[in-house]
Amino acid sequence: MDQPLLERIRTEIRTQGPISFARFMERALTEPGLGYYVGTQPRAGRDGDFMTAPEMHSLLGSALARLIRETWERLDRPQPFRYTEYGAGSGALLLAVVDQLIRDESLLLEALQIQLIEINPHRREEIQRALATRALRHPLKIVEQDAPPVAGVVVANEFLDALPFHIYVGRAATAHGTAERCVGLNEEDSLVWVEVPLGEAEATRVRARFGAPLTEGQRAEACFAADAWPHELAEKISGGLVVMIDYGREGADLRDAASRAAGTALAYQGHRATDDLLGDPGGRDLTAHVDLTALRAAATAAGLTPVASTSQAALLAGVGLDDEIERIRRGPEATLEGAIALRSALARLMNPRGMGGFAVELFALGSAEHVSRLADARNPLPGAAAPIRPLV
Ligand SMILES: C[S@@+](CC[C@H](N)C(=O)[O-])C[C@H]1O[C@@H](n2cnc3c(N)ncnc32)[C@H](O)[C@@H]1O
Known part of the structure; x- marks a missing residue:
């Protein structure tokens, strides 16, 4: 199947390594001519993927x-x-x-x-x-x-x-106790999740946003856009x-480890929600x-x-x-x-x-x-x- 947007995303990852989910989402939703939100098809409504x-x-x-x-x-x-x-x-x-x-x-x-x-x-x-x-x-x-x-x-x-958001995961063994869930490629050239430790600047803005650290394996989104x-x-x-x-919810509720361990990110297609966020880029709505x-x-x-x-x-x-x-x-x-x-x-x-x-x-x-x-x-x-x- 011809998937020009997927190929462009693969090329970016091959050239510069894993990309943030925010970058993946930006391309999946708004890439000129190819993104989910820029085509002729209706997206919201009965004939689309979700109802507003x-x-x-x-x-x-x-x-x-x-x-x-x-x-x-x-x-x-x-x-x-x-x-x-x-x-x-x-x-x-x-x-x-x-x-x-x-x-x-x-x-x-x-x-x-x-x-x-x-x-x-x-x-x-x-x-x-x-x-x-x-x-x-x-x-x-x-x-x-x-x-x-x-x-x-x-x-x-x-x-x-x-709007494009980043996804983080609690990892006690990393320097800042948190890693970013980025998008990389496996040996079969498929998009896969890759956990990248936070640099100093990223750790500072994540700490400012989350306050308390995430528990081990807990996922949470941050939309700086x-x-x-x-x-x-x-x-x-x-x-x-x-x-x-x-x-939407208050930040503390969104990062409640008991009720929101997997965060809130979802993809929508044909009025069905899935947590497969990396599948069919350009064909699904992505949201948190x-x-x-x-x-x-x-x-x-x-x-x-x-x-x-x-x-x-x-x-x-x-x-x-x-x-x-x-x-x-x-x-x-x-x-x-x-x-x-x-x-x-x-x-x-x-x-x-x-x-x-x-x-x-x-x-x-x-x-x-x-x-x-x-x-x-x-x-x-x-x-x-x-x-x-x-x-x-
Ligand atoms: C979830 S839909 C909601 C549409 C409408 N407000 C409703 O309630 O039915 C999001 C809308 O935002 C538009 N959109 C997404 N990213 C955008 C951006 N960066 N700048 C302007 N519009 C954007 C999409 O094309 C789409 O029409």
Whole structure:
């Protein structure tokens, strides 16, 4: 079988020795022309490899539209007002937000400009075509990735879990008690795991991340690319709200030796999860839980103010879910199919052990006055009032 991406990865390993899993993942997911995320095939959704909340139903988009509108109001309705979405995929979330604003006849539509940080050029074109079908008085302006920042919101749904991460394993016999699980080649030229002792610099950043050492054989991931992410947000919006939604846990939970001895890294293909991370590079999604403790620390270091740590279920419940259900039950979607889709989406989106338990992290940035309006504990943003994430 012709596997050009596998051959390129082999060549890199032959030339320079074992590569980190982060490097392998970068090539497997985003290698130009060959990576998992850059082709024409749908990845998220029923015809893809995994289901996301926006691909399942418009409920999350409707909730976000309300949160975004409230943010716009609290910032005194800036014009323009940017919606930046990282990893927008098919655009299901953005389109649900826009459709909700259209139904609400919101004046925000006149101010809204869209910025897509999506690596897949096919998805970007599809989104632009879909936006052009919406009945709007003024077509929405789409700005480039490097457009100077203006006020707005940044949204990232299931984006950070797809950024390349390193994998480490506890090895008491090595100098720093930890080795990195890298990717090498065996005698048959197959990709295999190779444990590489940590150098000084690597040991320092791993210690800073993990705190306590891993137990013998325990595996854990560290996504340093996710630490860098908050630092680039001020280049996208000059002030406003950041909404990060993903499966994630506190760092200490992710490295609990009893419950997470094998870490959280998984590959997805055809709606099936496997721990064979090295098989079929370019054909599988690769992902790990987001370390929320590390994300909050990175966000704070980047000058962002944490506004709320909550869950997807709490966000939906706090942002008018009942009204939206009522609207769907009475509107044109009040068909048998619509009712079944709604019921099944609700069961999944509200399940605290499933998507309902996904982390929602809200951050504010901008002037002190604007941040205080978004992070006001006495008057929390809709959906930001429930500080306790369900224990799952
Ligand atoms: C798990 S999918 C989520 C898609 C969408 N947000 C959803 O919820 O359905 C991750 C998305 O991030 C995009 N992506 C992955 N790495 C990226 C990168 N480095 N820069 C921009 N987009 C990236 C992928 O193409 C994909 O659309």
